[in-house]
Amino acid sequence: xxxxxxxxxxxxxxxxxxxxxxxxxxxxxxxxxxxxxxxxxxxxxxxxxxxxxxxxxxxxxxxxxxxxxxxxxxxxxxxxxxxxxxxxxxxxxxxxxxxxxxxxxxxxxxxxxxxxxxxxxxxxxxxxxxxxxxxxxxxxxxxxxxxxxxxxxxxxxxxxxxxxxxxxxxxxxxxxxxxxxxxxxxxxxxxxxxxxxxxxxxxxxxxxxxxxxxxxxxxxxxxxxxxxxxxxxxxxxxxxxxxxxxxxxxxxxxxxxxxxxxxxxxxxxxxxxxxxxxxxxxxxxx
Numbered sequence: 001x002x003x004x005x006x007x008x009x010x011x012x013x014x015x016x017x018x019x020x021x022x023x024x025x026x027x028x029x030x031x032x033x034x035x036x037x038x039x040x041x042x043x044x045x046x047x048x049x050x051x052x053x054x055x056x057x058x059x060x061x062x063x064x065x066x067x068x069x070x071x072x073x074x075x076x077x078x079x080x081x082x083x084x085x086x087x088x089x090x091x092x093x094x095x096x097x098x099x100x101x102x103x104x105x106x107x108x109x110x111x112x113x114x115x116x117x118x119x120x121x122x123x124x125x126x127x128x129x130x131x132x133x134x135x136x137x138x139x140x141x142x143x144x145x146x147x148x149x150x151x152x153x154x155x156x157x158x159x160x161x162x163x164x165x166x167x168x169x170x171x172x173x174x175x176x177x178x179x180x181x182x183x184x185x186x187x188x189x190x191x192x193x194x195x196x197x198x199x200x201x202x203x204x205x206x207x208x209x210x211x212x213x214x215x216x217x218x219x220x221x222x223x224x225x226x227x228x229x230x231x232x233x234x235x236x237x238x239x240x241x242x243x244x245x246x247x248x249x250x251x252x253x254x255x256x257x258x259x260x261x262x263x264x265x266x267x268x269x270x271x272x273x274x275x276x277x278x279x280x281x282x283x284x285x286x
């Protein structure tokens with residue numbers, strides 16, 4: 001018998017998907033500035049959820065400085081080098097803000113100063129530096145029109161397809177667990193199904209010429225790499241966030257999204273997949 005709480009959770013999850021997925025697709029297609037604003041908001045909200053986890057361990061990260069650094073990191077991804085607003089590379093930016101964060105702790109009067117500093121820096125490295133790379137992917141100089149937009153669309157769709165296939169197959173056919181101590185519901189069958197579904201998705205795109213064309217060098221090797229990045233490392237991003245939550249002792253980062261937990265819970269698969277996809281596309285396709 002399905003309990004009321006499970007029914008409400010399932011209904012909330014469905015509603016979030018019905019509203020969220022079309023909205024994100026629209027944002028991707030609306031343009032670069034719209035996507036920049038979206039990723040900035042997602043990163044700040046995700047960082048806030050991450051920082052709030054600290055209270056369970058009596059850790060007090062620096063929220064304001066975290067938000068400021070997040071904005072400038074994503075701004076760097078948006079404009080790139082050579083723009084007056086992005087005079088620092090990401091490494092130089094961290095060199096600038098890390099001493100400020102350390103010195104600011106002197107005046108906060110909070111316990112566990114070392115943990116506060118390290119947790120603040122960990123959040124910055126984990127969320128905006130990695131998740132913000134989606135903006136860089138969207139900004140890739142196109143060999144064909146809107147290549148960055150198409151790759152970003154494929155990243156999101158690939159992650160959604162992978163998650164959905166892994167969830168459905170794992171729920172009905174999964175028996176053997178992958179990492180039971182970290183994420184007890186994730187199964188080997190679900191993981192394989194997610195990777196397979198992602199690969200099929202990219203094969204369909206290749207065969208229908210949805211991304212590849214005579215104007216670009218995209219080939220089956222590229223699509224295989226994209227499938228691995230999303231199908232394996234996307235799921236690894238999910239496990240990584242589950243590891244953090246299990247270490248803290250919580251199930252979800254928040255209850256903002258019904259049936260999905262928090263913003264960070266919803267975008268965890270992109271945290272590792274998006275920088276890897278950008279690095280490959282930027283260095284091996286163009």
